[in-house]
Amino acid sequence: MKKHVLYGVLVFALMATAGCSSSNNAASNEAANQQPVTTEQPALKTGYGFDQWQQGPLGDVFYEFDSSDLSVEAQQQLKDNASWLESNPQKGTTIEGHCDSRGTSEYNIALGERRSASAKEYLVRLGIASSRLETVSYGEERPFASGENDEAWAKNRRAHFVVK
Amino acid sequence: MRSSINTVQLPLIIFLFLLSMPLRLSAEETGEYIAIRKEGSAKIAIVLRQPDAKGKRETGWAQSLDSVIHEGLAFTGFFNILPAPLNIVDTTNPKNPVLNFGALNSVGSEIYAGGKVTKQSGEVVLDMEVYETLSSKQILRKTYTGREEQIRSVGLAFCADLVQLLTGKKSVFGTKIAFVSTRTGTKEIYQCDFDGQNVAQLTSSRSISLTPVFSPDGRYLSWTDFTSGRPNLYIRDLTTSQTVPAGKNGVSIDPAWRNSTEVATTLSFEGDQEIYLVRTDGSIAQRVTRSRGIDLSPTFSPDGGKMAFVSSRNGLPQIFVQDLGTGAVKRLTFSGRYNTQPSWSPAGDKIAYTTWENGGEINIFTINADGTGLVKLTSRCRENESPSWSPDGDMIVFTSNRDGKKKLYVMNASGENQRPLVKMDGEQMQPSWSLFRK
Numbered sequence: 001m002k003k004h005v006l007y008g009v010l011v012f013a014l015m016a017t018a019g020c021s022s023s024n025n026a027a028s029n030e031a032a033n034q035q036p037v038t039t040e041q042p043a044l045k046t047g048y049g050f051d052q053w054q055q056g057p058l059g060d061v062f063y064e065f066d067s068s069d070l071s072v073e074a075q076q077q078l079k080d081n082a083s084w085l086e087s088n089p090q091k092g093t094t095i096e097g098h099c100d101s102r103g104t105s106e107y108n109i110a111l112g113e114r115r116s117a118s119a120k121e122y123l124v125r126l127g128i129a130s131s132r133l134e135t136v137s138y139g140e141e142r143p144f145a146s147g148e149n150d151e152a153w154a155k156n157r158r159a160h161f162v163v164k
Numbered sequence: 165m166r167s168s169i170n171t172v173q174l175p176l177i178i179f180l181f182l183l184s185m186p187l188r189l190s191a192e193e194t195g196e197y198i199a200i201r202k203e204g205s206a207k208i209a210i211v212l213r214q215p216d217a218k219g220k221r222e223t224g225w226a227q228s229l230d231s232v233i234h235e236g237l238a239f240t241g242f243f244n245i246l247p248a249p250l251n252i253v254d255t256t257n258p259k260n261p262v263l264n265f266g267a268l269n270s271v272g273s274e275i276y277a278g279g280k281v282t283k284q285s286g287e288v289v290l291d292m293e294v295y296e297t298l299s300s301k302q303i304l305r306k307t308y309t310g311r312e313e314q315i316r317s318v319g320l321a322f323c324a325d326l327v328q329l330l331t332g333k334k335s336v337f338g339t340k341i342a343f344v345s346t347r348t349g350t351k352e353i354y355q356c357d358f359d360g361q362n363v364a365q366l367t368s369s370r371s372i373s374l375t376p377v378f379s380p381d382g383r384y385l386s387w388t389d390f391t392s393g394r395p396n397l398y399i400r401d402l403t404t405s406q407t408v409p410a411g412k413n414g415v416s417i418d419p420a421w422r423n424s425t426e427v428a429t430t431l432s433f434e435g436d437q438e439i440y441l442v443r444t445d446g447s448i449a450q451r452v453t454r455s456r457g458i459d460l461s462p463t464f465s466p467d468g469g470k471m472a473f474v475s476s477r478n479g480l481p482q483i484f485v486q487d488l489g490t491g492a493v494k495r496l497t498f499s500g501r502y503n504t505q506p507s508w509s510p511a512g513d514k515i516a517y518t519t520w521e522n523g524g525e526i527n528i529f530t531i532n533a534d535g536t537g538l539v540k541l542t543s544r545c546r547e548n549e550s551p552s553w554s555p556d557g558d559m560i561v562f563t564s565n566r567d568g569k570k571k572l573y574v575m576n577a578s579g580e581n582q583r584p585l586v587k588m589d590g591e592q593m594q595p596s597w598s599l600f601r602k
Contacts, residue, residue, distance in 0.1 A: 066476075066480060066502075102520070102524070103502065103504070103520055104504045104505055104518060104520070104526070104549055104550075105374070105593075105594075106374075106375060106417065106418040106460060106461055106474075106504065106505065107458065107460060107461070107474060107481055107504050109374075109388075109395055109415060109417050109418070110415070110417065110430065110437050110458040110460050111458065113414065113415050113432060113437065114437075114458070117432075135394075136390075136393060136394045136395075137394070137395060137415060138372075138390075139395075141351075141372050141374075142372075
């Protein structure tokens with residue numbers, strides 16, 4: 001899991017480097033230190049909501065087994081996401097609900113919808129217009145991590161944010 | 165030899181009687197054979213003789229028909245197919261060869277089926293005769309006609325008549341199974357015959373297509389796919405190939421036909437996920453469930469009066485039964501923490517479903533519609549999912565990854581004789597057995 005975070009940060013750091021004028025060294029140092037990010041560089045955030053499949057600017061939120069409840073960390077991530085959406089009023093997001101491969105696929109489509117809906121509702125309560133927030137459930141159809149183990153399952157139980 | 169069966173003919177008067185009252189006679193004969201099977205005695209012992217034919221082309225047809233009939237009857241699991249005794253035809257009088265019932269009885273045969281194949285107006289004509297060997301009584305005589313490319317249908321039409329005569333129930337012959345496959349790289353809808361033959365691709369959405377079901381009359385196919393960007397239900401009229409979407413905002417997933425004019429599906433446009441009845445034009449007829457949480461995967465009793473479904477109203481998913489007349493809801497499953505995918509048997513007495521068990525296995529169970537008589541049908545072979553009954557209620561088609569990839573399997577309704585159904589690339593899942601026959 002740690003490896004994934006580091007990999008994601010490195011990849012994004014390289015991408016960011018290509019797009020802006022900062023040096024490779026600076027980006028690498030930042031990745032190595034895993035510094036929390038300033039508001040000027042929200043894309044370089046690391047931590048809870050970010051990994052190789054989510055490089056920002058909005059972070060993903062994760063769920064427990066058969067649950068669409070928002071943990072404390074998930075709520076904090078959604079607050080960060082709401083801040084970014086407030087600062088970028090021209091942007092909207094699609095919130096994808098995803099499930100791990102266990103259980104049965106029809107039920108997981110329904111569960112994935114509840115996950116995307118719980119994330120959306122929280123953002124709406126924080127003042128984001130629901131017209132900027134679309135939801136779609138992929139159930140277990142589009143997993144992020146492969147493998148049948150706790151780590152992969154945890155990675156796949158998420159609401160995934162795609163900025164548009 | 166080829167003329168032997170032709171000469172085994174009943175007196176004209178009995179023949180006319182047969183023609184005039186075929187149903188009544190069948191019913192009488194049927195009763196006896198149902199009794200045999202209910203006693204739990206073995207399978208029906210049958211001697212199948214390749215139909216007689218003269219001419220090279222007709223002989224080829226006869227060989228094809230013989231193998232179609234053999235495979236068809238073997239698939240049902242009802243028959244013990246015996247090799248024909250060598251002296252099956254008594255040629256003591258060369259001018260009048262007759263069936264040797266003594267020889268048939270000595271090999272333990274209960275039923276004999278044979279006939280002849282001719283070509284008439286370029287078409288295949290199969291004349292079949294069936295005898296109950298102990299009494300030397302003819303119990304079926306029928307002609308089947310079709311074009312050469314329909315030879316499989318011709319043979320299976322005879323199988324269907326024979327099975328219905330001997331078991332008193334509609335057979336699986338002519339039924340279709342709709343399913344999902346990843347053969348092209350994305351999940352698309354396919355169909356195959358009851359025995360896995362004649363696979364045909366029905367959608368090319370290049371999205372994710374899921375949960376196909378045919379309407380009971382075979383006119384409509386409904387399924388969910390993501391072509392609109394979200395999981396949306398579609399209803400295709402197979403006679404016109406016109407497709408309409410069903411549902412509003414949110415999901416519309418996992419359909420089941422209540423009858424040939426209404427399909428039930430889960431919609432979430434009112435906020436919570438509830439089951440609705442939708443007409444074939446996609447419009448909503450009626451909301452069925454009212455509870456917080458997921459309501460999903462409807463399946464109906466044969467009369468359409470009751471609906472079993474999955475609900476998370478109490479926490480983890482369990483199966484409930486709702487009376488559509490009174491609205492009363494009863495929880496059906498109390499064993500197992502995670503029960504989904506109910507399928508109501510065509511006879512109405514049982515509901516098959518899956519339990520996600522401790523240790524990660526998913527297994528198929530059947531339970532009586534009143535909640536008694538729980539039976540486990542699969543075990544110790546990884547994930548077994550999506551049970552769907554054959555229209556005669558004797559078999560269940562399902563998905564299993566017991567050999568790695570998800571593939572389709574069939575088994576007897578008792579769980580015996582589990583075997584792969586379809587050989588094709590990719591994974592196959594979510595099979596649904598049609599009620600109609602074509």
